[in-house]
Amino acid sequence: MTSDFPAVTVLGLGSMGSALAAALLDRGHPTTVWNRSAAKAEPLVAKGARLAATVEEAIAASPLTIACVLDYAALRGVLEPAAGALAGRTLVNLTSGAPEQAHEAVAWFRAQGAGYLDGAIMTTPPGVGSPEVMILYSGAPAVFETCRPTLAALGDPLYLGEDPGLASLYDAALLGLMWSTMTGWLHGTALVGAEGTAATAFTPIAIRWLGTVNRFLTTYAPQVDAGRYPGDDATVDVQIAAIDHLIHAAAARGVDNALPELLKDFMERARAAGHGSDSYASVIEVLKSPADGR
Numbered sequence: 699m700t701s702d703f704p705a706v707t708v709l710g711l712g713s714m715g716s717a718l719a720a721a722l723l724d725r726g727h728p729t730t731v732w733n734r735s736a737a738k739a740e741p742l743v744a745k746g747a748r749l750a751a752t753v754e755e756a757i758a759a760s761p762l763t764i765a766c767v768l769d770y771a772a773l774r775g776v777l778e779p780a781a782g783a784l785a786g787r788t789l790v791n792l793t794s795g796a797p798e799q800a801h802e803a804v805a806w807f808r809a810q811g812a813g814y815l816d817g818a819i820m821t822t823p824p825g826v827g828s829p830e831v832m833i834l835y836s837g838a839p840a841v842f843e844t845c846r847p848t849l850a851a852l853g854d855p856l857y858l859g860e861d862p863g864l865a866s867l868y869d870a871a872l873l874g875l876m877w878s879t880m881t882g883w884l885h886g887t888a889l890v891g892a893e894g895t896a897a898t899a900f901t902p903i904a905i906r907w908l909g910t911v912n913r914f915l916t917t918y919a920p921q922v923d924a925g926r927y928p929g930d931d932a933t934v935d936v937q938i939a940a941i942d943h944l945i946h947a948a949a950a951r952g953v954d955n956a957l958p959e960l961l962k963d964f965m966e967r968a969r970a971a972g973h974g975s976d977s978y979a980s981v982i983e984v985l986k987s988p989a990d991g992r
Contacts, residue, residue, distance in 0.1 A: 703727040704848055705760040709753065709776060710767040710793075711738040713823045718766055718792065718852055719747060721827035725851035732756035753780040757787055762845055766792040766819075770799040774806070785811035788841055790849070792817045792833070796870075797863025804837060804862040813841040816862045818869035821853065832856045836864035879908075885948070885957050892951035918979035927976035934981070935974045938965045 703726045708719040711733035722729045723745050731739050732750045739749045750756035753776055757763050767773050773793050777784070789812055791803060800816040807814035815837040825831045831853035835842055842857050849855040858864040883904055887897045914931075921927050941962045948955050964981050967988075973980035 701726055701728050703851075704762065705730065706848055707732070707750070707756045707760040707763040709733075709756060709763060709765040711735075711742070712766070712768075714792070714819060714826070715766040716742060717823035717826040718764055720745065722848075722851050723747060724827060727848065727851060728760075730756050730759035753777065754783040757783040760787075762788050762790065762848060764790045764792060769793060770795045770803060773803070781810050788813035788815070788845060790815045790817055790835070790845060792819055794818070794869065795866055797866045800836070800862040800866050813838065813844075814862070815841055815845065816865045818865045819853070820869070820872060826852055829854055834858055834865040834868050836860070836866075837862045881957060885953065888953045889944075889948055889951060892953060914978075918977065921977060921979045922982055927973065927980035929976045931977060933975050934965050934968050934978060937978055938962060938969065941965065 705728040706722050707730040708715055708722070709732050711719065711731060715733070716738065719729050719731050719742050723742065728748070729742070729746070730748045730750050731742050732753055732755075733739055736749060739747065743749050748759065750759060757780060765773055765776070767776060770793060773791060777789075784807065789807060791800075791814070803816065804814045815835050817836075818834040819826065820833060821828070821831040829850075832855075833849065833853040834856050835849070836858045837860065839857070839860060842855075846855055846857075858868060883901070886904060887900055890900045891897065917931070941958055944958050945955050945962065948958065964984055965978075967984045968974075968976075968981045971983060973983065
């Protein structure tokens with residue numbers, strides 16, 4: 699029985715790799731899988747996946763191979779012995795790493811005669827397959843366009859550009875945003891929780907506030923690109939005064955103040971650099987060029 703969807707191979711069946719393979723199977727793609735420990739493939743084989751005995755066999759089974767292993771060193775360790783099977787094939791690497799590693803990888807795959815895309819999965823395994831989840835890709839545009847219909851089975855495929863390191867770079871930047879946002883939410887939750895407010899009561903209000911914060915980001919982005927920061931909404935000086943209220947309230951309730959103290963330090967350094975009357979966006983000048991080496 700033939701399928702209307704192209705065949706795909708998945709290398710690596712950890713939690714994320716297994717979720718990728720399951721999403722492909724759910725969308726109707728004939729899916730071949732390989733893992734060092736074959737036992738991890740059993741639930742996928744039960745869903746209709748084909749288990750390859752070797753990496754060479756797995757690559758030969760499909761025009762497109764998706765790899766999701768521990769790191770780039772593990773990827774090369776898996777593929778170097780099977781390099782001869784890569785010619786004429788395409789590999790999409792969804793292994794986490796650094797932009798520099800992506801540049802090294804694309805050169806190696808080109809030398810093997812293979813197409814290559816680097817990618818970053820912006821979700822945890824339960825989110826794989828949802829069209830609301832974005833998966834970032836970078837590399838040769840022709841390779842992306844060929845693979846796009848298949849990659850859509852995993853989530854919304856967002857192409858960033860030809861530089862293969864962009865997916866990893868965006869991944870790092872977006873994770874930083876996530877951790878900063880979640881820690882800010884946790885700090886606020888601890889603060890109101892000291893007065894008996896439940897996290898479930900505070901969180902809907904926090905989420906609504908983030909909608910306003912989104913508008914701040916949209917306003918500040920062109921300022922950052924232009925390098926000019928008109929302080930016509932709220933200046934750094936005003937923000938410093940405001941954050942002192944947060945620091946006082948948290949200290950009075952025994953809540954750790956390391957995060958707001960760090961934020962205040964950035965603001966004070968921006969003011970010392972002459973940005974006291976500029977918008978909060980001017981703090982980026984401190985982040986780009988820390989004069990004191992911090």
